[in-house]
Amino acid sequence: MHCPSCHADDTKVVDSRLAAEGSAIRRRRQCLGCGYRFTTYERVEELPLVVTKSDGTTQPFDRDKIVHGLRAATKGRSVDDITIAELASAVEDELRLDGGEVTSSRIGLAVLERLRVVDEVAYMRFASVYKNFDGAADFQSELELLKKLS
Structure with a gap:
């Protein structure tokens, strides 16, 4: 996952939890390059x-x-x-x-x-x-x- 701030491709997942009533996973990520934190969602492709x-x-x-x-x-x-x-x-x-x-x-x-x-x-x-x-x-x-x- 690329960092939306510095576009580095090395990020780590800091926290994961269910979202959207269990139909997605919300992940908090942190860029290892600049330290920027952002949220991504993982869901089943429908x-x-x-x-x-x-x-x-x-x-x-x-x-x-x-x-x-x-x-x-x-x-x-x-x-x-x-x-x-x-x-x-x-x-x-x-x-x-x-x-x-x-x-x-x-x-x-x-x-x-x-x-x-x-x-x-x-x-x-x-x-x-x-x-x-x-x-x-x-x-x-x-x-x-x-x-x-x-």
Whole structure:
């Protein structure tokens, strides 16, 4: 495993534990070169998950897209990378239970469900992009929905 900080290829596992309700192993690693600590996840490789986009096209599922969207929504918030990775993994696990093909809208809703519990500001940011808000009225109606769900 390469160090994300200095790109050295000599790292050691410092701690291992079950994650995602036993469907993955979370490993804390430390770079022997620079001492940087980071987290990796090991999971069983499963059947490919295919995403059907709103225009009808399909593409392979990419968890990194969820992580990227979550990082954008949580920028400047007190949500750490471990929480983001766990949220993305939980969404992926849920989608895999639904079968080999899911819609992009299903992915967005699954992310919103979990993000609402983690950080309400990040939820509103994600919702504004996902639901394509046009103005303040869209934020207001989403805020009212958020209040009802809380």
